[in-house]
Amino acid sequence: MTTKKIPDIIIGRLPLYLRALARMEAEGAIVTSSKALGDWVGISAAQIRKDISQFGEFGKQGTGYNIKFLSEKLKEILKIDRVWDVAIVGMGDIGRGLSHYEGFLERGFRATLAFDNNPEVIGSTIRNLTVQDISEMVSTISKKEIKVAIIAVPADNAQEVAEKLVKAGIKSILNYATIIINVPEDVRVQYIDPAAHLQWMTYYL
């Protein structure tokens, strides 16, 4: 795609552009502009142009971006022009919710493995996913060569689970536990942090 190093903050905005483009497409739009896209995402048109131009020339001065084409390019860049298998660890309320999350499949992900340590939950089936014993986690994930996992266990267990996931070969962790986890440099962690989102908004109240 490109050999130069793109700032991580720009990579992080691409999924938001994709989300807005999907919405525009669902509404029947064919083309869009940096201005319109920026309005959706809450970013200036200049920033949008700058971000997208990092990866090539995907729009034309004056005519804007073809929504379908730009979406496809962004999906290629983010490597979601395929479907990634995802392991969910912890089948409490959040894990169960994620197992049937509506937004995964069409956006490049599929929950294929679920783990828990609760004997009452192990072996049960939640929306086509049979919950496996967490003691089988490292071997199962390694064997299936899964690279993406979601941690949905209590905060006290999250670091231990993260270490096992790293051992199993996981390289991308989405962490719902309310704790910062430590992993090697070649493993990425993102946090789902509803309190941080709420704090962002109370500033304006």
Place this chain on the structure above:
Amino acid sequence: MTTKKIPDIIIGRLPLYLRALARMEAEGAIVTSSKALGDWVGISAAQIRKDISQFGEFGKQGTGYNIKFLSEKLKEILKIDRVWDVAIVGMGDIGRGLSHYEGFLERGFRATLAFDNNPEVIGSTIRNLTVQDISEMVSTISKKEIKVAIIAVPADNAQEVAEKLVKAGIKSILNYATIIINVPEDVRVQYIDPAAHLQWMTYYL
């Protein structure tokens, strides 16, 4: 606090600084530097200094930031030096998970109202919260003057729920539904979008 307009993107980073400071404090640290804070958050030291200096002089050249003091100042700025009541709409898996979310209270929020439209769920008690009929939502929220709500209903119902929340006087909405919702300009919406976080990470795989 300040009268100049601070870019929204900077406001959005303050909760991340707070999260990192809380972790440092939990580990027993007293002071920190822009560099150390930046390493935690994944942002340059220069950006950290620039962001924080928007609000005043909270650190000293050469000695860094007192963690407790900076945390208190950030909490004041974000108006979370108090506790905000939050209404949760939709008591499926995600709503239930949020009703006992560990990270709310110490970070300025308390789930005080829960609503659903399912007769089997209405009237049940989930961790001290009695689930109320969604038909009572507008009047109850207005009466209690609650300003913050979380939408955890299916995508198909999210826009309708958002409109009712706006009618009830809600000004900050955290949306878990997989759909972009339209609200008046004086109402803020943030999205919990696990697929976007995963997409950010697959870029690096």
